[in-house]
Amino acid sequence: MxxxxxxxxxxxxxxxxxxxxxxESDDNYISDCFVETGDLEALRNSNSPKRIIVGRTGSGKSALIRRLGELEDNVIEVPPQNLSLGYIANSEILNFFETAGVNLDLFYQLLWKHVLTVELLKYKFNINTEEQKRNFLNNLFDTINRDKSKEQAINYLREWGEKFWDETEYRVKELTTKVESELKGSFGAGFSGVKMDASGGKKLTEEQKQEVIQHGRRVVNEIQIKALADVIRLLSDDIFNDSQQLYFITIDGLDEHWVEEKLRYKLIRALIETVKSFQKIKSVKVIVSIRLDLLNRVINATRDAGFQEEKYESLYLKLKWxxxxxxxxxxxxxxxxxxxxxxxxxxxxxxxxxxxxxxxxxxxxxxxxxxxxxxxxxxxxxxxxxxxxxxxxxxxxxxxxxxxxxxxxxxxxxxxxxGATYPSIGKYIKILEKKPWKFKLSSISKESIESIFYNDFSFDLDSNDIVIQAASDFILNNKGTLHSFLQILFDVFYQVGLVGIKPDATSKTFWSFHSNDGPSPGSVKPNSVAYVHSTFWRSLGIQIGD
Structure with a gap:
C-alpha cells in the first residue's frame, strides 16, 4: 500500500x-477541475444547433452553464424565478379561457419572446441614466434601415420601449394585462352574466364554449405574434448582426418551483418553441438546461395532434460521460x-x-x-x-x-x-428488496406483488402513478396478466436506472443511462433477465452471487 x-x-x-x-456551491473545484467533453464547445459554437442541455440530475448541466459564463463575455442569465409568473397562474380571465378550451400556447410563446427580446436589448445598449432611457429608441431607430417590412417591429418597440426598464415581473404583468383586456373585450352582451374565471369556464354550455374558443383563438392569433416575428428579424438583421460578437441567454433552474405545475409544463413547451425561433438570430444563442425526467413530463403533458418530437432532436445536447x-x-x-x-x-x-x-x-x-x-x-x-x-x-x-x-x-x-413522475416509487421499490442481483421476470409471483401492495399502502384509485394504476387494474379489477403488469413495472424501474434489462440470451443488457436505445416493450418476456444496479445493492439488501 x-x-x-x-x-x-x-x-x-x-x-x-x-x-x-x-x-452552485462547488466554487472551490468547478472552474479548476472542469473537464471538456465536447459539450461546452458545442454550446459556444453559434453554428451548432445544440442549445437545450438535457441530462439526469447530477450530469453536469449547471456546471456547463456556469463554465460558459466564465469563458464568454456576453452571457445574460434569466432565472425563471425572477419572472414572477404566479400572476399568470392566478389570472381569472386566462383560467376562464383555458378551462373553456382555448389554446393559449401562442400567448406563452409571445411572453418568452417578449422577455428575451427585452433582456437582449437592455444588455446590448447598457442603459444606465434617465436621459439614455429617453434617447434609446430614437438612437436605435436611426441605425435601422426602415423598410416597410420592419414597420410592425418598430411599432412594437415603440409601444413597449418605455417599459423595457421596469423589472421583469412588471413587464410580464403588463403584457398579460394587455392580453386579458383584449380577451375580455372580445365578447358581446350575451356573456354579461358569465363569471370570467375557471368556475365560469366550467359552467358554459357547449354552444357558449365554441363561441369562447372562436373569440379566444382570434384574439390570441392577433396579439402581435407577427410583430414579434418581425422583431426577431430586426434583431438579426440590424442589431445583433456581428458574427464576431456573440450573445448568450442562459435559463437554468426550470425544475425548481417557480410556477404551479400545470402551467409550468405549458411555459416550458413554449420556451422550447421560442428557443427554436431564436435560431434565426445567428449571433444570439438561447441556452436552456432541463432535467430529462422534466422534459419527458413536459412532452407528455403538452403533446397535441401535430406534435413531432423529432423536430426538436437537433436542439438537444444530451449529456453523456x-x-x-x-x-x-x-x-x-x-x-x-x-x-x-x-x-x-x-x-x-x-x-x-x-x-x-x-x-x-x-x-x-x-x-x-x-x-x-x-x-x-x-x-x-x-x-x-x-x-x-x-x-x-x-x-x-x-x-x-x-x-x-x-x-x-x-x-x-x-x-x-x-417522484414527480412516479409519486409512489418509494413504495413499490420494495418489490426489489432482498432479490438476487439478477433474476428472470417470471420469478416474481402474483402473491408477492399482492403482499407488497396490500401491506404497504391502500390503493389510491385517483393516483397518477402509472404503476399504481396498473396494479389497481390487475389486482383489484382482474384486468391484464401478471406479465403485462410486470412490463409496466420494470419499464419504470428501467427508466429510473434501478435495473438493466436483458431481453433474451442473444441481446445485450440495456441501461437507460447508457443510451436512449432501450428494449422494445414487445421484446421483454417472462424469461427476460433484470439486473439490479449495483449502486442499490446495499440499500436494497440484494443477494450477490455468481
Whole structure:
C-alpha cells in the first residue's frame, strides 16, 4: 500500500472532500477541475444547433452553464424565478379561457419572446441614466434601415420601449394585462352574466364554449405574434448582426418551483418553441438546461395532434460521460485537494485508492456504482474520504464501510428525482428488496406483488402513478396478466436506472443511462433477465452471487 504514495506525507483530515453535489456551491473545484467533453464547445459554437442541455440530475448541466459564463463575455442569465409568473397562474380571465378550451400556447410563446427580446436589448445598449432611457429608441431607430417590412417591429418597440426598464415581473404583468383586456373585450352582451374565471369556464354550455374558443383563438392569433416575428428579424438583421460578437441567454433552474405545475409544463413547451425561433438570430444563442425526467413530463403533458418530437432532436445536447472522462474529473479534484493542503506533487486517484476491490479494478468498481455522471462519482469518493480521517490512503475496508451510506443516499436521491413522475416509487421499490442481483421476470409471483401492495399502502384509485394504476387494474379489477403488469413495472424501474434489462440470451443488457436505445416493450418476456444496479445493492439488501 505504501508503494503507491511514495513521497506523499499527509493524512486525510476531517471534512476533506473533492467537491459538492451541486454546481452552485462547488466554487472551490468547478472552474479548476472542469473537464471538456465536447459539450461546452458545442454550446459556444453559434453554428451548432445544440442549445437545450438535457441530462439526469447530477450530469453536469449547471456546471456547463456556469463554465460558459466564465469563458464568454456576453452571457445574460434569466432565472425563471425572477419572472414572477404566479400572476399568470392566478389570472381569472386566462383560467376562464383555458378551462373553456382555448389554446393559449401562442400567448406563452409571445411572453418568452417578449422577455428575451427585452433582456437582449437592455444588455446590448447598457442603459444606465434617465436621459439614455429617453434617447434609446430614437438612437436605435436611426441605425435601422426602415423598410416597410420592419414597420410592425418598430411599432412594437415603440409601444413597449418605455417599459423595457421596469423589472421583469412588471413587464410580464403588463403584457398579460394587455392580453386579458383584449380577451375580455372580445365578447358581446350575451356573456354579461358569465363569471370570467375557471368556475365560469366550467359552467358554459357547449354552444357558449365554441363561441369562447372562436373569440379566444382570434384574439390570441392577433396579439402581435407577427410583430414579434418581425422583431426577431430586426434583431438579426440590424442589431445583433456581428458574427464576431456573440450573445448568450442562459435559463437554468426550470425544475425548481417557480410556477404551479400545470402551467409550468405549458411555459416550458413554449420556451422550447421560442428557443427554436431564436435560431434565426445567428449571433444570439438561447441556452436552456432541463432535467430529462422534466422534459419527458413536459412532452407528455403538452403533446397535441401535430406534435413531432423529432423536430426538436437537433436542439438537444444530451449529456453523456465516459469512464475516462470521469476518471479525469476525479484526478483533477483529488489533485486539487492534495495540492492545496498537502503537497505540490501531482497526485491521482489511483495512488490513494486500492488497485482492486476483490477481482475488480477500483475504478471499474466505482463506476459500476454510478450512473456514469459526475455527481455520483464525486459523492462516492467523498463517502470514502469521510471514513479515511487520519489515513494516508483509502483501503478496501474503508470503501466497504462507506458504500452502505452512499447506497442509501443514492436510493433516496433517485426517489426525489423521479417522484414527480412516479409519486409512489418509494413504495413499490420494495418489490426489489432482498432479490438476487439478477433474476428472470417470471420469478416474481402474483402473491408477492399482492403482499407488497396490500401491506404497504391502500390503493389510491385517483393516483397518477402509472404503476399504481396498473396494479389497481390487475389486482383489484382482474384486468391484464401478471406479465403485462410486470412490463409496466420494470419499464419504470428501467427508466429510473434501478435495473438493466436483458431481453433474451442473444441481446445485450440495456441501461437507460447508457443510451436512449432501450428494449422494445414487445421484446421483454417472462424469461427476460433484470439486473439490479449495483449502486442499490446495499440499500436494497440484494443477494450477490455468481
Amino acid at each position: 505504501a508503494d503507491r504514495n511514495v513521497g506523499i506525507t499527509f493524512r486525510f483530515r476531517r471534512n476533506d472532500s473533492v467537491g459538492t453535489a451541486d454546481a 465516459s469512464h475516462q472522462q470521469l476518471e479525469d474529473l476525479l484526478d483533477k479534484r483529488i489533485g486539487k485537494l492534495v495540492r492545496s493542503q498537502y503537497t505540490t506533487r501531482p497526485v491521482k486517484l489511483k495512488e490513494l485508492f486500492p488497485t482492486k476491490i476483490g477481482r475488480t479494478s477500483f475504478l471499474d468498481y466505482l463506476f459500476e456504482r454510478t450512473f456514469l455522471r459526475p455527481r455520483d462519482a464525486i459523492l462516492f469518493v467523498n463517502a470514502c474520504l469521510e471514513n479515511a480521517e487520519n489515513k494516508n490512503t483509502v483501503t478496501a475496508q474503508i470503501i466497504s464501510n462507506s458504500e452502505g451510506e452512499y447506497s442509501k443516499k443514492r436510493l433516496i436521491s433517485l426517489q426525489e428525482e423521479w
